[in-house]
Each structure stands twice: as structure tokens, then as C-alpha cells.
Amino acid sequence: MLWESHMVLAGQEEALIQRFLVQVDSSYGEILSELEKDPVLHRIARIVDEADVVQEVTLEATAPGLDLICRGIRLISPDDWVALERGRLIYDALYAQLAVE
Amino acid sequence: MKWITRERVKVDRVACPWLIKKFVDKDAEFLFVPADQVMDIAAREGAIPYDVKGVELGHHGKECSFEAILKKYNLANDPALVLLGKIVNGADTDNTLWNQPEGPGLEAIAEGFRHLGYKDDHEQNAAEWIVYDALYAYCQEMVRQGKLDGDFKS
Numbered sequence: 001m002l003w004e005s006h007m008v009l010a011g012q013e014e015a016l017i018q019r020f021l022v023q024v025d026s027s028y029g030e031i032l033s034e035l036e037k038d039p040v041l042h043r044i045a046r047i048v049d050e051a052d053v054v055q056e057v058t059l060e061a062t063a064p065g066l067d068l069i070c071r072g073i074r075l076i077s078p079d080d081w082v083a084l085e086r087g088r089l090i091y092d093a094l095y096a097q098l099a100v101e
Numbered sequence: 102m103k104w105i106t107r108e109r110v111k112v113d114r115v116a117c118p119w120l121i122k123k124f125v126d127k128d129a130e131f132l133f134v135p136a137d138q139v140m141d142i143a144a145r146e147g148a149i150p151y152d153v154k155g156v157e158l159g160h161h162g163k164e165c166s167f168e169a170i171l172k173k174y175n176l177a178n179d180p181a182l183v184l185l186g187k188i189v190n191g192a193d194t195d196n197t198l199w200n201q202p203e204g205p206g207l208e209a210i211a212e213g214f215r216h217l218g219y220k221d222d223h224e225q226n227a228a229e230w231i232v233y234d235a236l237y238a239y240c241q242e243m244v245r246q247g248k249l250d251g252d253f254k255s
Contacts, residue, residue: 061205061206062205062206062208062209062210063206064202064203064205064206064253065188065192065202065203065204065205065206065207065208065209065210066206066209066210067203067206067253068188068203068206068236068239068251068252068253069206069207069210069232069235069236069239070235071235071239071242072234072235072236072237072238072239072242073231073235075235075238075239075242076231076234076235076238086231086235089228089231090210090232092213092217093209093210093211093213093214093216093217094209094210094213095213096213096214096216096217097209097210097212097213097216098209098213099216100212100216
């Protein structure tokens, strides 16, 4: 998810970041088409979008909580890879809950 | 000590064991049993009941069990734990006491952990404590920035 990309990119060389962004752009279309097939992923994308960007109006009530847990995970993780692994568990839980809903 | 509560944990019954183990009793042993057997087994095992109706470490008014533990064990002088308590309250109750915007997200994630296939409440607690480690780190950071109600509450 793009949400995670900040952690991966933090502190990287500019050239690496550019290369990564090009890769992300080229696969983003594929990701979007996958999202269309899975309503839960579509919903998570909306929540992540809200959590990732400061908004005047919160439409997804779960966004602030997700935001703070992910920020906290960054604070307690020794590196981005550990943070990604832990973050994945959080998204698994969110996905599981939204799928039940 | 042994600490006992109802099985099929969600918010308070994950947050409280985390709090107890980290700040109250590092040798804590946790029991999760059917709701109607908590008090009998507590008496038999000499365990401290929490997050059960009618006990000291339970809900009082609109305050949740996590907040009762903060008060009982003099932890309310840590503003980061107090903020964490408000967020836990927001996820565990109707969130009308503190109106913490982070409550619904924590509730959704806590509910989600129940569907990740852990074999029992012990396993779920062990996996989910990382959420509360993260929350606490966030709350400490907010306190450092002087935002005692967090980043979202206006």
C-alpha cells in the first residue's frame, strides 16, 4: 500500500526513491483494478486515504485510530521492515473486521 | 498474582492484561473463563477479577476497567497512560465520555483480531499487545508535544 511506502522511502537516496515511485505508478493501475473486485479492499483504501491525509471532515470513523496505531508502530519498530511486518498484522485485523461487517 | 476475566476478549480485556503485565505485576498470570464462572474461579484460585460486572476493577459510570486499574494502582500520574485510557474507553464503550476520535479505529482493529484465527484468548492477547505498545508510544509522543488529548481531538 502507498501508506506503507513512506516508511520504506524514509532516509533513502533520491535516485532510489524516484525508481521506486516509477514502479509504484506502473503497478498502481493493477492495484486499482484489484480494488474494484474486492469491496473490503476498496473500503480499506478509503480509510487509508483518510488516515494518510489531514482532512477537515472524517467520513471513515476508523481512520484516526488506524493512523495513530501505525504512527505508534513506527515509533516502536527498530527498522522499516519490522514496522511493515507489524503493520501488516494491523491491516489483517482491519480487513477481517470489515469483511465480517 | 493470578488475574481473571471473561473469555472471548475484545478491547478492555486485551488492554487491561497489557497494562497489568507492563505496569502492575510483571509475573501476572491470566485466566479467561466463561462469564458466569469468573467469580467462583476467582475465589477458588485466589485470582483478582477485572472487567467483570460489580468488581472494583470494572466499569464505573462511563469509565472502563482500564481506567479503574489506572486509579487503583496509582498509574494516573502518567499522562500517556491516561490518554491511552481515554482511547481504550472510546473503543470499549459508546465513546460519549471522552469522545476520542481514535476510539472507532481501535475498536475495529480489536474486533478484527478476534477473526484472525488465534486458538485462544492467551494467543490473541500475545499477538495483539503490539497494538497497545504502539498506542502507548504514540501517547507518550503526544504528551511530549503537549497534546494531552492526542492529535485528533479538537
